[in-house]
Amino acid sequence: MINQEQKQCKSSTDSAWTETGITDLKNFQAKVKKHNSREKHLNGFIEFSMLGKVDIMWQLDSDYHHNIKIYNENVSKIGLSKTIQNELLESIYEVCLNFIRSELSKANFLAIEVDETTDKINERFISFLRPKSHSANDVTAAVLCELEKMNVHETPEKLIAQCYDGAPVMSGHKSGVQTRIREMYRNTHFIHCYAHQLNLIVERCVMGNKQVWIFFSSLEGISTSFSRSSSRTAILDKVVKKRIPTCPQSVRWNFKSRGVTTVYKHQKEIVECLERNIDDDASDYKTINKATGLKGFLQDADFLFWLNSFNTILSSKLGRSLGTGRPTAKRGRFTESRIVCAPNVCDLITTQIRERFSFNDHLSIAQLFDPLLFAEHQTIFPDKELKTAVNLFNLQSSDLRHKLNMLYGQKDFMKASGALTLLNFLYDNNLAKAFPESVKLLQIIVTFTMTTGEAERCFSMLKRVKTLMRNTMNEDRLSALAMCSLEKELLNRPNFNEMVIDHFAAQKGRRADFVYKQMK
Template structure:
């Protein structure tokens, strides 16, 4: 031991020690001789260059498929052979890219194994793109605190029943997202079939422990969806206890206006006559020409399901009433029109000059702007229960003001009405009809937009009520909220809300989303954790299924203009690229992810 240090130094310089160190460093690695070989290095560099070239070419093919998907263009043409006059948009894009990219052009000329333009490769690329986007959406869902689903079903042009599923949540940037997830083919439209399809998708998204994150399910209000005993919403709630049902408020608004127009016979006749004007001009180019010459404005076509279209007809006719009368007079006196056109024009002329018609036109011209405002608010994805509560109060106040004015002298001057006997109504009947229409709208609005059960929680964060809550705390609403969402700490939530109600900084709160973002920006999400959780729930709860309707618009375009008989996977991929184009655009490594996914499909 006395000479140990000296012996170690001597051993470190010995041949056997140095040889052992060399063998240890090379143990399990490539032979040094091979690494030093120029031929091996050259082959490795050539291989890497080939891989880089292949990924570059595949990236160009992905750009072409992505372009067609985003703009809902048909990838394949009637004949994709060389020299075809109709090769399809994708092949046309490939040729355009080749003219701008020498590497890609050389590949198309020399490739023998993998050219990349076949329909098989197109389908595989579409599958990979859909998988990458869906994986990104799944990541966002996993990181979100709460999630809601929207579902609706329709029959496409190929008579296949399709259900769309949309996910709503708040992402990492504190923005509201409504993501298209999938078109699901249904064997039937029964509650069991729809619920089974929804449950399969939900079970793939949430583990057993995460099921409490699903806090809402929104449908269009059909009996098969909303049934409390055997409906879809009840079947989902058996497994997801916190998934409260919500009837789409955009559908509710349409139902309110339908009730207002169907319960009063004279109003029903008015809208029937009004919509006839649009149909009259749309049936003949010659009629449309004279309309453009005299009125210089086309009449919009009314829709049975979209009340904003009925509103546009009312406003157009009201604003151009004198011009329309002049137009119908011109048609009646013009000898070039056929007898049917002259007869119908004379009837519409008498209708436009009728005091009864003018009365209802004036009445609904006052009501429809408020319906328009409400309708536009319901079409936004970033609305929440607090926002809708305030919008509803504004809507009912406006309709109530119109009702109160119905007996004013100005209203009486234009007021007139009709009954089944076509007898002009007296002043009392005019007032009665105006009030009846307004009362119908107000009654159904309060009934259908009632904030009961879990939606009562919206009143806890309604800014204009904070002053009142300072004196009398809304314990009943708090108890209902705690019962609906057991994940909230009731005691801590009450303390936090009390402080918010007393603070003057929060009394100008304009909505749940604005308050949520302010708390996040000021790092108060931990201090006011329960309030932030409640805000997250309110914002995540969808008040309308407008996104589902937009998905169906995309479905119609894809199925009609592309290929009615396309496979379900291809349909979902094209729909995903179209509807989630912003998500694709914001993923800088999207092409790389797709290439990695594509390379993993099989040995390439």
Template sequence: MRDLKHFTEKCKKHEFCHSHLNNSMKLNLFGRLSIAKQLDEGYRIGIRKHNEEVQKNRHILSRIMDCVKFCGAFELALRGHDESENSDNPGIFRGLVDVVASLDSALNEHLESATVFKGTSKTVQNELLDCMLSVVKEQIISEVQSSDFLSIQADETMDISTQTQLVLRYINGANVEERFFEFIPLQSATAESIAVALKERLAAILPGEQKSKLICQAYDGASVMRGAISGVQKRIQDDYPNAHYIHCYAHQLNLIMQQATSHIVKVKNFFSDLGGFAAFFSRSSKRTAVLDETVAHRLPTASNVRWNFRSRAVNTVFEHKDDLIECFGRIRASGSFDDMTSQEAGGHIRLLEDPDFNFFLQLFHRIMPHVDILYAKLQKRNIDSVHINTCIQQFQENIQKIRDSIDAMVVEQRSGSEQPRKRRAMKEDELGRIAAEVCDTILGHTRERFAFKDHLISATLLQSCQFECYVNVFPEVALATTLKAYPMLNGRKLKTELSLIYGTEEFRSCCGAVDLFQLFMENNLSEVFSETKTLLKIIITTPMTTAEAERCFSTLKRVKTFLRNTMTQERLNALAMLSMEKRLITNMIDFNQRVIEKFANLKERRAKFLYK
């Protein structure tokens, strides 16, 4: 072809010629059976019978998969003690298959007559679990690669199993997703070992050209994870420059309360005495019976890690103090307990009547509800730094109100005490000083640990309660810090968009970045505020806690019990995925079909699962 001027006309003419059509037909039939054989009646009947058998086998395999998914979703063991037909303990999976077979005649007939492929063996279970895990991972990776930004949460077990897990956080459509990816076995719990394992997984999730998508990494604050020189966060940031580090705010809240209650001896002794109530009853069922009869409420055990448990202990003792005094009095008066028990019960009565103990009980009864509120908000999946910043400010205001009311609390406690003042009881000014020190410690550590600096200062740009102030004085410093942390943003356009948002009164009612982002999506404002939408995605994708990782470890504890301690890593990951991502699996309409395709192509099988 040399006449390029008339190239289009000659191409159209060539499309209708005999040689082009003949060659196109041969290309489409290349590698297929001849037309004559395809038109043969016997061949068509064989194809139809084959496809009918495939349809039946797929239906049976789909029912067996549903049983596997059910057991995985509720962390139930798949294998039983004896799975023979006459066994009294065939296991949950086999029992569930029998129940489904009683409702499905095709499955019942297959189980009774199958000789080639029955589908209930351990090998088939493992292959199905592997295929399910692979399909879910492919779905998660597909969602991550179609999103604009990604954050990771990682945490490791404290026992000898040295398992690290990886949780991915990203925006899918208008929703915030936190997906469990897998448990990763480690050779050792060193920073190098953890970083290498995380980099291997990230390389599979984010190809080289998408490295800039990783904008955050969140850990629990252990030195091996947060080390600025050789910690995991530094090693990850060397390869992923935009991956800023977040110290889990829920862990920081625990550290704040530990610091406020451990360095003051009187307060430390108070919590030690408070834990003694639960310990007293936990050592004897006979004592517990008296507690249930008198108080009708169990005393929760205190925990240094979960401060909501200490809050329950404070509230329970405060609300049932008179009932507890009566309970200990009954134990002393019954005469059926030994001398040591009676002695301890008398000590607890004197403790509950002590004015100093009652003062600290009342103080922490006022403080703990605010800690609980902030703790509960930090456990949510759809939180963002803008919303948390507002919650932290509210928490500080509430603690400051308690700080200002300490003098009135001391006077009220002393005047309301019916007990004579003891020689060793603390003076009012000393009580006030200690209570003020507790509040000041909480406030000081909150300002220090929850300070929004560096990349987190971007949250202050979209804090709706500050919009009215920003109209008069634009936050130039916060904008400059944000642009330095996230160079992908267009600073000039972002400033213009933010100025318009600050001046529009309707935007001032938004509570958090998620609300503002959903408002943009619902009203087709994404193109108008394109840079603000990108900033919102960054803020929303940035996790403030590793609560999802803690929930995943709770699932690990239920899945890998001492009776199932020999399961392989692949089976463990598959069972954990079925439990933690059951909603994702349910929402995947073609999940069973995709798993069957993988199962059929895994190896050559005597049973037919592929259509012709």
């Protein structure tokens, strides 16, 4: 019975269209016309066209169209409350983070920058953090949490460098943040921010010596005295023809060196400006008192001694800084104290320099790709630098040595302007596979971060984002707005708006509808 029913079913349908195929090509067009008019074919065509769509009955129903219209009108009436704005910013922030995660997963090496307040090597903003306290333990926990959020913990060998300023909490060798981070990420070498180097050494001297502290306090008083008055600034521009640097938060590491140099070069002119302020009939008693005090500092033997000393130190001529400041009859007791303080200050500076430059292997490795040294390397191969690179980053010594000799032998490569230019050249000309170890080492060199300047610049952006009208902003909203301001190129990527909308609409627990319905 079953076989007979199957035969009857096959006979009722044209098996040539489903099983055997058309063999009679002479009558093919006639068969096509006949098949297109068959009821079974038309029913199948309708069902295929409606696949995944609303039932035919609902599409033809006028109430269905009316309900969709009312629903979409209600969606359009939804306003942007504070909660919706925050969730939209959160969606923008998460989409940007997804882009950054994708970039991190494709990158071969990573480095992190952290502070308290771009060519083909990309620097990306992640977020502003508020740790529970400023202790090394809490700051480390906050940094590790962000690294885990960006999936860096899945490939810990990629993270090869960390760059902080000279605060003991960050740079401590025993229990600082850099030491704790390296316990989790073994290859993460600590590099002290090179933009802070000498300035932080000077600040350490300030904290350890009262005379030096008084000197820098007086120096800052000179700069603020002129910067806070337009009339005094006009006198300074007329006499000195140069402004005395103030101490802005965005570039505070440059203040002391520039301030010392300016006051040292224009000492007599600044005294003349102060005398004009004193003699000006329009000056009030506070201005006269302050100008008189600053003039006394500029003529004081102790102030002049430290001014000359630190000008020499900050000009990298430390050896001549102690031969100044002859004793006088009236100031003999101060001269004697200077003789005691000056060697202590020099010892402290020397100790701090050695500590901050304790890791400099990245500088010696960079000499392998210094085009100015290629001719010298061709004659005498830099075995010491090669050995350092191989030991630090587990490279193949023989292959790297062979490829470096080839680079040193090419005169055209001597015209490169640096490691980044050479790396881009190898990629642009499809030579990366021919020089695998060299490319890997070049990637490491250009990934090593030297300053936290980019992290510092983020805080100048805060003046535009966190204004006085927004001083109660929470941390998540602040990070989202900062991401929009700092990473504008991510917002211009294709389909970015659609991705944000999808992320926003997909969040659960909503009482209102945010997605329009379309008639299918």
